Amino acid sequence: MSSIRVRGVRKSFGDLEVLRGVDLDIDPGEVLCVVGPSGSGKSTLLRCINLLVMPDEGEVYLDSVALTDPRIRPEWVRQQIGMVFQSFNLFTHLTVKRNVMLALRHAKKVDRATAEKTAIYQLTRVGLADKLDAYPAQLSGGQQQRVAIARALAMDPKAMLFDEPTSALDPESIHEVLAVMGRLAQEGMTMAVVTHEMGFAKEVADRVVFFDGGRVLEEGSPEEIFDRAGHERTQAFMKKILR
């Protein structure tokens, strides 16, 4: 697994400065949870890591490779770093199996038989071997999100980004998705997870970052951030969500 380093990343959309110089390290095999109020730039930060959003300033490194180097193709970067979205974003016109196969066929240019084998393997790992030929619209939210995870894993990524993966799910589905993510963490995947699931953060995260106003306000172990936050802003936020 690989490390991710973010150095001085800034990003503005028009007049709105969303990221104001972010520094962040994720070690190989580490699980980092990013928490913080909505609109604080958490999603944009994740998107800057796999270049879905191009940073205005600063660098992002995967191991020793500067991803922000203009000579590097964004397509290559995104094949190295998997991403899971809040709203799943499965390809609605394709079956579950073909959702997972698509990037293997059209980005990695793997032959059909190998792609199919990989897809079946990854879908079995997330417990959906019986849904290969179903369409996304026929699945529950939790099942769709697990397909999305399998789709990202099929590319054999060096790290995974999760952008509020359980925010659109019912409690039962949340559990099944978090279980898959927990197993992935155990296997040693490098992960950055934007989440409001404090239970998951406490149990699985190695480190928690509190993000506010476009920068990292505070970071530490889950206990440090949740129970003994140093910053007033962090304390206020934790009080609200932990109730």
Add this chain to the structure above:
Amino acid sequence: MVYGAAGTIGGILFLLELGYLHVYRLPFALSQVNPLLSGFYLTLEVVVTILTFGFGLGFLIGWARTTRFIFLRGLGSIYVDFFRSMPPIALIFFASLIGAIELKGSNINPYEVHNITLWLGVVALALHTAAYQAEIVRAGILSVPTGQTEAADAVGISRFRSMFVVVLPQAFRLSLPALGNEFSSSIKDTSLLSVIGWLELSGIAFVQTSLAFKTYLYGSLVIWIMSGFLYFVVTYIVTRTVRGVEDLYKVPGLEVAR
């Protein structure tokens, strides 16, 4: 089913009414079948040409209007603005007259020149429907949620490729009902080709009417009822085909009532 039955009963009552008025004479109607059928085949030929050509061009222009290349977008929007604001009849005249003027005095034989001017009218109609279809295709592409392209980006598929494997298949499915509508409307526009001398269904109907009216007062009514029915047949074939394609592209779990 219910509508079909009601329509059939209505049609029979209407024909009985005409019979009562002595409008309807079977031998006369039968004598019109062959000429009208020859027009019908020509109409089919023209329709197939216009739909194929119009869809191909409309697709390309619609796509051009959604790219990030300002030049392509501008070109597409000028095209659509122009061809949507011209009445099709003006376009037909314009195209065939330009052709006639340009070919005047050339060494192509007159029969060929006439033929070319006729087909230029068909080209004009195809350009006209292409403008409408371009807008349908554009709307289809824009109605594919951005999350779909974002997901394709996130797994490392190039933008160009994701257009073909992610966006267009979904856009096509979403566009089909509107395309069927535009197809059926451009079928009826082919009747305008009679003004430049096409002997397709309407052209034949005009000729037969002028032949009949001296001997039989209501002849033109019978002829137009018959050709109306034949237009219905063409439209029905085309719209049913589109519906068949809709079924082909149906996504389980995403069915829409109709």
